[in-house]
Amino acid sequence: MILIWLIAILMIGGILAWISQSWHKNAPRWIALIAAGVDFVLVAVIWLQNLSKVDLTGQSQWLFEVNYQWIPQWGISFFLAMDGLSLLMALLTTFLGLLSVVVSWTEIKERVGFFHFNLLWILAGIMGVFTALDLFLFYFFWEVMLVPMYFLIGIWGHENRIYAAYKFFIFTQASGLLMLLSILGLYVIHGQNTGNYTFNYFHLLGTDISLFTAAWLMLGFLIAFIVKLPAVPFHNWLPDAHTEAPTAGSVILAGLLLKTGAYGLLRFVIPLFPDISELFTPAAMMLGVLGILYGAKLAYAQIDLKRLVAYTSVSHMGFVILAVFSLNELALQGAVMQMICHGISTGALFILVGAMHERIHTRNIEDMGGMWETVPRMGGVGMLFAMASLGLPGLGNFVAEFLILVGAYQVSIFWTVLATVGLIAATVYSLRIVQRVFHGEKIKDWKIPDFNVREMVVMGSMIAVIVWLGLFPQSVLNTAKHTLNSLQQRKVIEQTAWQTDSQTLNQNTSENKTIIK
Amino acid sequence: MISIPMEFGLILAGTLFVLGLIGLMVRRNIIFVLMSIEIMINAAGAAFIFAGAKWGEPDGQIMFLFILAMSAAEVAVGLGLILQIYHKFQTLDGDTVSKMRG
């Protein structure tokens, strides 16, 4: 039930926020803050409670599940479940969601109610994506997060927002449709094989598909996910969307939407098509490395600060592709860490850029320089997150990237070495941010306020998290461990193992249902 | 009765239809266009009658009655439109009346 509440709170909060606009101009903000806050607290409590529990082996990886019939004729059910991976992603979602409400406090001045409606509905969609285990439901949530995001960019964005919103929408929608085709294909094939037409994830897991068909079906999923991730050469929506979106939009895009792609790879592509995924590994690693290096190169070349940060996402998410297809525990744990740390560090950089834009009304780094003296807090925060972005040990991103590279090294030395070169490139572009914005000659006498208390609270919490992840990553690693282990075992053990797993879950589910009744 | 072979009749109908079609395509004056359409409808009607005569069935003539009624309605609407167009544009040239910019 808790899973439904997590989504429902956000959705109801969104509607309330929209309605409440007419009561008081600050009402939507407070309602959104409360909704996101309550969700965050709920997820955090779940996480703390399960911190020790998920580590136990032999137990099912699933912590909660809810399964209701939705459209039984077509085998569609309202099936949500949460395991360690979902839990971590939900934690990230609510954390960044809460922060994005806070950072929008003064930035958004028009149509505040509708803004917060969209914001909360995106979060609800993302939460659904991270917990849905019915493929139809998954697709439904996939679309739910898309449309409000389109509005967010298109209405509250910067100068070129319409273009960016269209581009974002077309890229993700087109790739999402391919995924829908694949889902339907899988559904039909499974139905023909067994006579059981269902969208249930566990039933579809062991589907017997010829290699050729499986390759096509996987491609549909894969394209949807790597467009979202994004991998070069499908990354072009990202810089535009990130640059034009309002700060909260950029934070959610970089911090969460990209992660849905990575999550999809882990949750669907690898388990549903294990053989093909393995065949695809060399190509995927190449894609990953291409993303790392090309993204870094583009980031270095930018003069629009927000665009620069956007391209660093391309570079960092390249590591995730590399890791997911390396498919060993080290790399997979690294991928999960990277998803979280990138969400935090890039989110923080976007907030910083947003705050800068709010103050000096430009994002062009050629109009900045020498601002350290005037805004030392911003400078310090910027320095820290630039360091996180270049993978400085002691911060979370280092743990992530090191795990990924160690893991990938065991699969392909060549691609790993090239990916490691990406670390040098990351140094170059990250230092460029610090140099061009905060260091160097003062190009004019800045008269701007430093971070205020509200912003420092946001930044402080992000700094605390990233440092904590860098020094004590084990709590996160433990949470994800069970899921990732079973992912690997699936690769090794024959499909019988899958079925027993899904059967136990189904038993659990039916027990659950009786309890609910 | 002298029976005319159906082919002749159909050739007549076809010729009439093509003439109407050509008229429709080449004339700019809307009245002539309307007249061309009228010719085409009647060509189709003639084809029905010839066919009905050939098979000795009443269906062809029934269809012609339908066509007659429909074309009367069509002429009424068409002329009404033409009057309106002339009233508004002071011309009956179909091309000048076009407001679409392709």
Added chain:
Amino acid sequence: MLELLWLIPALPFAGFLILALFGSRLSRQSAAVIGVGSVGLSAILTLGIAIRFISSPPADHAFSQMLWQWISVDAFQPAITLYLDALSLVFIFVITFVGFFIHLYSSLFMYEEEGYSRFFAYMNLFVGSMLTLVLGNNLLLLYLGWEGVGLCSYLLIGFWYKDSENGYAARKAFVVTRVGDTAMAIGLFLLFTSFGTLDIQKLLQQAPQEWTINSTQAVLAAALLLGGAVGKSAQLPLQTWLPDAMAGPTPVSALIHAATMVTAGVYLIARTHVLFTLAPAVQTAVAVVGALTLLMAGFTALTQRDIKRVLAYSTISQIGYMFLGLGVGAWSAAVFHFMTHAFFKALLFLGAGVIIFVLHHEHDMFKMGGLRKKLPVTFWTFLIGSASLAALPLITAGFYSKDMILWYTFAGEQGNDWLWAAGLAGAFITSIYTFRMVFVTFYGEAQAEITHKPGMQLKVPLIVLAVFSLIAGFIELPHTLGHLTLFSHFMHSALPPTEVLHESVSLELLLQVIAAIAVLLGIYIAYHIFIRNRSIANNLTASGPGALLHRFWYSGWGFDKVYDTLFVNPLVWFAKINRNDFIDLIYTGIAGTSREFHRQLTRTQTGRLRWYATGIVIGAIITITVVVYL
């Protein structure tokens, strides 16, 4: 006592945290107290631990303290564990003590600067990271410290951030060392993949069992670690960042770019010496890199005008000696030279700092001159430091440590006459450029007025370090002079002794005499050119090949230019031409094509009835044809 080991790095980190969080609200005095005090406490603690460690050594002559499990994934189990043995003890001793005196010195030197607490925050962070580097029992923890000191080096070189030149130098330092670090990171992947651990002690135990000598894996691993060491220690071919790093405040140059951080490479190789023993080819490469670097940097130092750049190149050159020592398997000798070098080079930098301080940021030696009388304390301590750098026989620490390296280079099992000759030539050049610096700076006519006198906080570190620069050598005396082996004996619990091929006191004496003559000759030449007859130098560099050579050496053998042309410029160019991402063209192309289609199709929507009718007719004809004939 040993259980307090964790406090040694923790104290500077705590200092950093306090200064970083509340620095802007602290007064200068309290910032200085926290900054200097944290390192001072560390130093005292180190002293206590050192006494305890030497008086009653723990089992296996090593003590390790696990703080917490860092990461635990699969077989990858790095822990935050500190490891104290003879090698790390020497390093933490030097870091905390030299570090403390440099902090003390900075409290006055930087007093006028804005960002005073920021300075101490960075310095404390540096000391903490450096201590983590040398105490880490795990290559990953070492790497944490390794990158941490790199960050601090970056921050401190660019401390005066308003000048973009400094920012450039700082970035160059970070990026160039990162190139080496990347090689090292790959080395770590390789080691982990081979042994399933990054724990240094386990690696050193397993490596000889699993790898044969000169196996590909061993050579690769050693070469990759060497890559990291070369970057951090500014050896060929990654030495170009260090001279530019002199853009930072002088205490920074003394602490980071002379005494401690740049010797991290030496530490790394000494720490993982087993891997290098397994890869003799790479070990030879270490020696060759060291020999070439010491010569190259020596010649460059001869021509510099900026006093700090002379010292920078001499640092590169002296680290070259340490690499030479490591390369011939003289592990203890290299560490010994590291220690003495830390004392005298920090001293020289601090002395140079005093001069720069009293002359209002004047760096050009030829605009100083005649400072002997005006700054007596600085002069005498600087002279001691220079003598030690030039390895003046018998009385200076530098002599004993350098002599030890040269002796093993000649007589050691892996020694080589050519390497020894390079070392000797280096010693000769060292004495010339060192005394050139002394004579030009302190003798001759005064070129500039000094504005204020150096205070006690500047003088005390100079005097203390000068004392160390003299006496530190006496703990290790060669066979010819009493044969005292306190230091190397102590080190042998952590590092293997060096095998000597021809053990002969007379040979050793001969070599020492040759080296001594080279040094004295060098000093005399410097005296002759720079005191007696300045015109010689001018004539030499005025024209012809002399001028060409001078320009070549002055530019640091043109490395910067080569790198700029080969790497930097093409990459920047490539980044610039493709700023807008040509892949985007594909998508704008798709969008453009569909828009063009749309435009073409709208042209058929003329609104002309006759066109539509014609369209219908043509369509009908085509359809009928198709239906009838197909």
